[in-house]
Each structure stands twice: as C-alpha cells, then as structure tokens.
Amino acid sequence: MPQPVKVGLFVTCLVDLFRPTVGFAAVKLLEEAGCDVHVPVQQTCCGQPAWNSGDRADTADIAKQVIKAFEEFDYVVAPSGSCAGMLSKHYPELFDGVHVWGERSRAFAVKVHELVSFLTDVMGVEAVEAKLEATVTYHDSCAGLRELGVQAQPRKLLESVEGLRLKEMNNANVCCGFGGTFAVKYSDISNAIVTEKAGNIDKAEADLLLAGDLGCLLNMAGKLRRSGSKTQVRHVAEVLAGMTDAPPIGGKD
Amino acid sequence: MQTTSQKFKENAKAALANEQLQASLIHVRHNFIDKRAKAAAALPEFEALRDNAVAIKNHVLENLDAYLETFERNVIANGGKVHWAATAADARGLILDICRKAGARTVTKGKSMISEEIGLNEFLENSGIEPIETDLGEYIIQLRGESPSHIIAPAVHVNMDQVRDDFKRVHTHLPPERNMNEPESLLKEARSVLRDRFLSADVGLTGANFLVAETGSTVIVTNEGNGDLTQTLPRVHVVIASIEKIVPTLEDMSQIMRVLARSATGQEMSVYTTLSSGPKRKEDPDGPEEFHVVLLDNGRTDMLGTEFKDMLRCIRCGACMNHCPVYHAIGGHAYGWVYPGPMGSVLTPQFIGVEKGGQLPNASTFCGRCEEVCPMRIPLPKLMRHWREQEFTRHLTPPAQRRNLKAWAWLAKRPKLYRLATRLAARGLSILGGRRHRTSFLPMAGAWTRHRDMPTPEGATFLAQWKAGTARQGERKGTGGGRS
Ligand code: SF4
Numbered sequence: 001m002p003q004p005v006k007v008g009l010f011v012t013c014l015v016d017l018f019r020p021t022v023g024f025a026a027v028k029l030l031e032e033a034g035c036d037v038h039v040p041v042q043q044t045c046c047g048q049p050a051w052n053s054g055d056r057a058d059t060a061d062i063a064k065q066v067i068k069a070f071e072e073f074d075y076v077v078a079p080s081g082s083c084a085g086m087l088s089k090h091y092p093e094l095f096d097g098v099h100v101w102g103e104r105s106r107a108f109a110v111k112v113h114e115l116v117s118f119l120t121d122v123m124g125v126e127a128v129e130a131k132l133e134a135t136v137t138y139h140d141s142c143a144g145l146r147e148l149g150v151q152a153q154p155r156k157l158l159e160s161v162e163g164l165r166l167k168e169m170n171n172a173n174v175c176c177g178f179g180g181t182f183a184v185k186y187s188d189i190s191n192a193i194v195t196e197k198a199g200n201i202d203k204a205e206a207d208l209l210l211a212g213d214l215g216c217l218l219n220m221a222g223k224l225r226r227s228g229s230k231t232q233v234r235h236v237a238e239v240l241a242g243m244t245d246a247p248p249i250g251g252k253d
Numbered sequence: 254m255q256t257t258s259q260k261f262k263e264n265a266k267a268a269l270a271n272e273q274l275q276a277s278l279i280h281v282r283h284n285f286i287d288k289r290a291k292a293a294a295a296l297p298e299f300e301a302l303r304d305n306a307v308a309i310k311n312h313v314l315e316n317l318d319a320y321l322e323t324f325e326r327n328v329i330a331n332g333g334k335v336h337w338a339a340t341a342a343d344a345r346g347l348i349l350d351i352c353r354k355a356g357a358r359t360v361t362k363g364k365s366m367i368s369e370e371i372g373l374n375e376f377l378e379n380s381g382i383e384p385i386e387t388d389l390g391e392y393i394i395q396l397r398g399e400s401p402s403h404i405i406a407p408a409v410h411v412n413m414d415q416v417r418d419d420f421k422r423v424h425t426h427l428p429p430e431r432n433m434n435e436p437e438s439l440l441k442e443a444r445s446v447l448r449d450r451f452l453s454a455d456v457g458l459t460g461a462n463f464l465v466a467e468t469g470s471t472v473i474v475t476n477e478g479n480g481d482l483t484q485t486l487p488r489v490h491v492v493i494a495s496i497e498k499i500v501p502t503l504e505d506m507s508q509i510m511r512v513l514a515r516s517a518t519g520q521e522m523s524v525y526t527t528l529s530s531g532p533k534r535k536e537d538p539d540g541p542e543e544f545h546v547v548l549l550d551n552g553r554t555d556m557l558g559t560e561f562k563d564m565l566r567c568i569r570c571g572a573c574m575n576h577c578p579v580y581h582a583i584g585g586h587a588y589g590w591v592y593p594g595p596m597g598s599v600l601t602p603q604f605i606g607v608e609k610g611g612q613l614p615n616a617s618t619f620c621g622r623c624e625e626v627c628p629m630r631i632p633l634p635k636l637m638r639h640w641r642e643q644e645f646t647r648h649l650t651p652p653a654q655r656r657n658l659k660a661w662a663w664l665a666k667r668p669k670l671y672r673l674a675t676r677l678a679a680r681g682l683s684i685l686g687g688r689r690h691r692t693s694f695l696p697m698a699g700a701w702t703r704h705r706d707m708p709t710p711e712g713a714t715f716l717a718q719w720k721a722g723t724a725r726q727g728e729r730k731g732t733g734g735g736r737s
Contacts, residue, residue, distance in 0.1 A: 011715050013665075017675050017682075018708065020715035039719050041672070044665040050658060052619060053650065054641030058662035065666065093635075142620035175578045179618025184700045185654070186616050189265055191704035192582035193618070222705030225691055233708075250708035251690030 008073035013045035025241035081144020127160030130242035141213035169204035221250035258589035285575035288519025327469025331531025333544035341371035357455035365460025402585030461494035474523035490541035573623035595623035614640035
C-alpha cells in the first residue's frame with residue numbers, strides 16, 4: 001500500500017483563537033481525502049502582521065520558526081488563502097538572496113497550499129459527502145484569489161454538496177475591507193468598504209455567506225450582525241465537511 | 254502643489270461624509286471597471302501585449318540616458334529645443350522664461366499631470382501670465398479652484414449641477430436663459446468659450462504620454478482634440494514631460510498605446526493621438542514657430558536602481574485607482590497630493606517624503622486588484638510595503654502601533670507563552686461574547702466595534718482542543734473534532 005501523504009496543518013492564528021471548528025473541518029476533509037494530518041504545536045502565526053507593517057526582522061524570525069516546524073511534511077495546508085499566500089509567496093521574497101534561508105524558504109514554499117485548492121488540485125477530490133439545504137453565496141478573499149488563483153475550486157466542491165444552491169453576489173471578487181490591521185488603522189474607510197460588501201451580500205438573499213479566510217469572515221459577519229442582516233456566516237470548510245452544528249460566525253439574530 | 258497627505262485620515266473622513274462626492278464616485282465604480290473588462294476580453298492577446306509593454310519599458314529604463322540623448326538630438330534636428338530640468342523649480346523657471354521671451358499673456362494648456370506636479374498654474378498666475386486649461390475636466394476644476402481628483406478624469410468628483418452653476422457664474426457674457434440641461438449643451442458652451450482662448454493664446458503647453466527617441470516626437474492622446482488645438486494654434490509650443498516617458502521607436506509607442514486606452518477607459522484607442530515633431534516647416538500650412546521640450550527629472554533618477562524602479566513603468570492610465578476599493582470609498586483629493594490611488598500611494602512618499610506621505614502606503618488592504626489590472630504589471634502592494642519598511646526602520650511608525658506590534662511579535666516567537674496567552678484570550682472573549690457569540694464592545698478595539706460587531710470564540714482554542722483530543726487517542730476522528 002502506498003504511504004498516505006503527510007500533511008502539516010497550519011491552523012492559522014485566527015482559526016486557532018476564534019473558530020476552532022474550521023480547524024477540525026480541515027482535518028476531516030484532509031483525512032477523508034486520504035491524508036495523514038499532523039498539527040505541530042510549535043505554530044503561532046504566519047507573521048503577516050509584522051510583514052505588512054514593515055517589520056522584516058520579526059517576520060524573518062517567525063518565518064524561520066514556521067519553516068522549521070513544517071518542513072518535514074510532504075505538504076503544508078492552511079484553511080486560509082491569506083496565510084497560505086504568506087507562506088508560499090512572501091517567505092521566498094522575505095529571504096530573497098539570504099544565505100541558506102533563501103533556498104530553504106523556496107523549497108518550503110512549493111509544499112504550501114490553501115485547503116480547498118489542495119483538495120481539488122493536489123488530492124484530486126471531485127466531490128464531498130456533505131448535505132446542506134441552503135442557498136449560499138461565496139466571497140472570494142483577495143489573497144486566495146489573486147495570489148493563489150483560488151476561485152473555481154471552492155465553487156466546484158460546493159456544487160457537490162447535496163441540497164446546496166450557490167447564488168453569486170455582485171462583485172464577489174472585490175475586497176471586503178478587512179486587510180488585517182487596515183480594519184483597525186483605517187476603520188472608517190474599512191467600514192465604507194464592508195458596508196458596500198454587506199449590501200451586495202444582502203442583495204443575493206442567500207441563507208449563508210461563505211469564504212475561505214477567517215479574517216474576511218470576521219469582518220463581514222461583524223458588519224452583517226450589526227446591520228441586522230438575515231444572512232449567516234461560515235467558513236467554506238465547515239460546509240464542505242458537513243460540520244454545521246456549531247453556531248455560525250458571530251451567532252445569528 | 255500644497256500637500257495634505259499628512260492629514261489623510263481627516264481627509265478620508267470628510268470624503269466619506271460628503272454625499273455629493275459619494276454619489277459621483279459610483280460612476281468610477283461602475284463605468285471604468287466594466288469597460289476595461291470588456292475591452293480586455295475582446296482582445297485575446299491583451300495579456301501578451303501587457304508583457305510586451307513591460308519589456309519595452311524595462312529596456313528603456315536600463316538605457317534611459319542613451320535614449321534621452323537620442324531624443325534630444327532628434328528634437329534639435331527637427332528644429333526644436335530640449336531643456337533639462339532637475340527639479341520642479343527648474344522646470345517652472347524654464348517655462349516662465351520661454352513664455353516671457355514669447356511675450357505671452359495667456360497660455361493654453363492640454364492636460365498634463367506634470368504641470369500639476371510642479372505647481373505650474375499658480376506659479377504662472379503669480380508671474381502675471383494666465384494659464385487656461387482646455388481639457389473639459391481640467392477647465393471645470395480650474396473654474397472651481399480645485400485640483401484633479403483622478404489622473405484621467407480630473408473632475409470625476411464634480412456633478413452636472415455643479416458644472417452648470419460654475420458656468421453660470423463665470424460665463425456671464427452668455428444669455429442667462431440658454432439651455433443648460435444636457436451634458437451636450439454644457440460641452441458646447443465650454444467649447445465655444447475655449448475656442449476664443451485658443452485663438453488668443455501666445456503659448457500652448459501640453460504634457461506628453463510618450464517621447465519617441467528615434468523621431469524626436471512627443472505624443473499626446475486625448476478624447477477631446479484639445480491637445481491638437483493647444484499645440485498647433487499658438488506661436489510657441491512647450492511640452493513638459495518627465496524623463497521616464499521615453500520609448501525607443503514609434504513601433505514601441507504603438508505597442509504600449511494598445512494597452513493604454515483599454516486600461517484607462519476601455520476604448521480601443523483614444524479619439525485623438527497627436528504627434529509633434531518640431532516647429533512648423535516652410536511647407537507646412539500651420540503649426541507653432543517654436544517647439545520646446547522641458548524634460549523633468551524631479552527625483553526620478555533617484556528611483557532607478559532602487560526597489561521603486563518598477564514604478565517608473567507607469568503610463569498614467571488610472572486603472573489602479575479605478576479598481577481600488579479605497580479610492581472608491583474616498584476619491585482622489587483625500588490622498589492630498591497630485592497622484593491619487595495606488596500609484597499615488599507609491600509615488601507621493603517619493604516626492605514629498607515618507608514623513609509626510611507615509612500614511613498613503615499604509616492605507617491599503619493589499620487586496621491586489623491594482624496590480625491585477627495594471628497594464629505595466631507594477632507590483633503596487635509590494636512597493637507600498639517597501640515604504641512601510643522604510644517607515645519602520647526609520648522609526649516613523651506611530652509609537653503605539655509599534656509597541657503593539659513588537660509585543661505581539663515577542664509572543665509569536667515563544668510558542669509556549671503564546672499558547673497560554675491565546676488560551677486566556679479565548680476564554681475571556683468567549684465569556685464576553687456569551688450566547689450571542691459576538692460583542693459590540695471590545696476593550697481596546699473600539700476602532701473595530703464602532704462599525705461592526707466582533708464575533709467571539711465558542712470556547713477553547715483549536716490547539717488546546719487538539720492536544721486534549723490527541724491525548725485521548727482515537728476519540729478525535731468522527732467526533733466532530735475532539736470536543737466531545
Ligand atoms: S500604476 Fe499601473 S494601473 Fe496605475 S496608472 Fe500607472 S500604469 Fe496605470
């Protein structure tokens with residue numbers, strides 16, 4: 001029998017703290033796809049807050065820690081396009097021209113994948129065994145979409161969920177205004193952007209809003225709940241794994 | 254030009270509260286985006302053209318001095334003059350000199366962002382020369398005493414009612430009962446007013462979209478034809494252009510032109526493309542008697558060989574701002590200097606210093622849409638991040654922010670302590686969120702909860718649960734994640 005592929009799950013700091021369900025959904029999906037899933041406890045965060053604040057030195061320390069904790073696996077998978085993009089695109093940029101770590105970060109980067117695209121593109125998953133009677137709409141988070149090309153993959157797997165209807169919203173691929181610390185540093189502008197997004201979500205009249213990144217989901221859920229919208233919010237992995245028992249992100253009204 | 258970039262946050266706040274501006278910005282959001290998408294989709298080789306355009310510019314930037322010298326030689330051979338301006342002040346001085354020698358009282362102007370960059374209008378006025386903008390948008394904002402809020406649609410922030418009021422106020426020689434209800438009637442009125450100005454101007458000043466080395470030509474593209482009139486009617490024609498506008502050949506120019514209008518307005522071509530190659534020759538029926546090109550550096554050679562060199566490929570199409578959610582929310586004036594949007598967020602700190610302009614590269618979600626549509630494939634988010642790095646290393650990042658970041662990084666580098674901290678945070682937050690699973694008041698995160706709720710955790714962190722689950726071997730699988 002061939003050895004199952006060894007996957008290191010990069011949980012992401014937001015999933016770890018705010019939405020453990022997403023982590024467990026990722027584990028379930030990966031195991032069902034035939035992976036042997038490991039969760040190194042040395043992980044904290046991918047370092048993006050430091051990287052986007054211009055703090056190269058701290059980013060490098062954190063990146064080295066991540067690489068050391070994960071490079072033994074065949075693949076590194078994150079339920080987040082943003083963190084997967086950080087690991088696979090920005091680590092090599094961070095260590096560009098740096099002795100040893102340049103090489104090491106590039107070798108590491110090619111193993112890194114965002115969860116849903118890993119399932120479809122690497123593991124060849126065509127359908128999931130899940131059921132959900134609901135109309136859903138899907139938001140394309142920026143990093144997953146533009147850095148990693150995640151767009152068709154989640155839609156394809158969602159279509160295989162029994163009972164689920166996908167209804168596209170207007171401008172699904174436009175930023176929700178989260179942008180990490182941007183949402184706090186420029187909260188008025190962020191609010192204008194997420195207000196526009198919430199309007200598009202509401203117009204789609206879906207039961208459920210899905211996306212692949214918890215940062216965006218916290219932002220959009222926070223706005224939808226504040227504005228009294230009917231649409232509930234979940235990470236796409238929860239639906240694909242059939243794990244929709246936990247309350248939606250930000251609860252319901 | 255005066256800068257208010259350091260007050261970006263206040264500017265943005267005012268822009269968000271300005272209902273008229275918000276209504277005008279909807280136009281940017283809908284119009285430009287759909288048109289560009291259609292134009293790109295209609296041309297199968299669009300992506301290849303972009304690559305080609307990038308390659309041409311990269312080659313030029315590697316050999317900038319050689320091409321500029323060729324250009325100068327050819328301009329002289331055509332009977333024109335080239336003036337080199339290292340700084341904005343140099344350029345203003347050179348232009349004033351030319352105007353004075355021509356005995357000019359009025360100067361008509363075709364659209365030129367460079368003249369905004371060097372603050373030319375105000376300078377000419379103070380020197381007793383009247384500058385007259387001839388692009389409709391530029392003309393409108395000149396009447397209003399404003400600056401452009403977009404590089405290709407300078408008056409995109411103004412609506413028709415405002416234009417009507419401005420025209421009523423200024424065009425007092427026209428009958429008050431005239432029809433001013435359709436955009437066409439306003440356009441006609443502007444044309445007829447400007448026609449007289451064209452004829453009476455002594456000097457015509459235009460910008461340039463391209464400078465062609467092999468022919469010594471300057472090239473301007475417009476949709477109104479005002480560029481043509483500006484450069485052919487007056488006795489003296491002055492072109493003010495920055496040095497990175499140079500391309501080697503006419504063929505190169507036409508290659509880049511194919512992505513320019515498509516990226517800007519979704520047109521295949523702008524309506525008018527005008528090449529100027531020197532003054533009127535003996536056999537020409539019309540044209541200027543003198544032809545001057547002022548080549549502006551203003552800090553651009555400092556960008557060569559640095560991480561910001563990619564920015565010199567910019568062809569000022571405006572696609573990045575047309576697709577930027579931050580620009581959509583606040584418009585161009587909030588950026589506080591000549592160039593708005595993502596390209597402005599990279600360029601402005603270069604020109605006015607990162608101390609004054611540092612907010613701009615921070616005010617981005619890094620969504621990457623600007624880079625996605627930029628015909629010259631300029632990695633705008635990456636360049637904004639370079640500015641953030643410069644700020645950070647020079648200790649210009651706001652102290653509180655820096656402290657928070659450092660504290661967080663210290664923790665992130667110590668997994669055991671980090672675990673403990675997140676365990677406590679998860680517990681605290683989930684108590685705060687209670688059964689609603691969210692809070693509308695989060696200590697120290699007022700900026701977040703002012704506008705939206707904060708979803709809270711359901712309980713322990715993933716890693717705490719995972720460890721507990723794996724400790725109880727076998728319970729993990731199929732239990733919905735070891736929380737049983
Ligand atoms: S940065 Fe790119 S998209 Fe923006 S104006 Fe310049 S060429 Fe156009």
